[in-house]
Amino acid sequence: MPDASPRSAVAGRSLVTKRALVDIVRTAVLGSYGVTGLAEPGLRRLHLGEPAIRVSLRPELAVDVRLMIAQGLPVAEVARQVDSAIRYALRRALDREVGAVRIHVAGLASGPFATPGAGGPGPAGSDGASSGEDAR
Numbered sequence: 001m002p003d004a005s006p007r008s009a010v011a012g013r014s015l016v017t018k019r020a021l022v023d024i025v026r027t028a029v030l031g032s033y034g035v036t037g038l039a040e041p042g043l044r045r046l047h048l049g050e051p052a053i054r055v056s057l058r059p060e061l062a063v064d065v066r067l068m069i070a071q072g073l074p075v076a077e078v079a080r081q082v083d084s085a086i087r088y089a090l091r092r093a094l095d096r097e098v099g100a101v102r103i104h105v106a107g108l109a110s111g112p113f114a115t116p117g118a119g120g121p122g123p124a125g126s127d128g129a130s131s132g133e134d135a136r
Contacts, residue, residue: 039106
């Protein structure tokens with residue numbers, strides 16, 4: 001009969017790179033309602049500008065995000081959703097609490113995605129439906 005004694009726990013460590021954390025944050029941000037993109041200047045491709053996502057690990061896990069949101073949505077609500085999504089994703093991936101999440105809204109983007117439920121392109125106030133007249 002096998003020995004029924006419990007195994008002792010082995011202490012261990014895991015290593016997560018900042019690049020992996022940035023990818024987790026990017027996925028959470030871009031999947032949030034109202035976010036149209038990250039605000040990275042064109043010079044960032046040459047490694048000269050500020051990154052849209054910055055993660056710092058000392059003294060605590062902190063995240064800075066620069067993003068663009070859709071025009072016509074409440075900025076505070078979109079920011080709250082992004083904050084919640086970042087905290088959830090990092091807590092789930094790392095099993096560690098996040099200290100500060102700073103969200104900087106770099107601008108508003110207009111387009112067909114700007115107002116939820118819009119009937120698509122067309123004159124303002126037009127939803128494409130006839131107003132009491134029969135379509136012929």
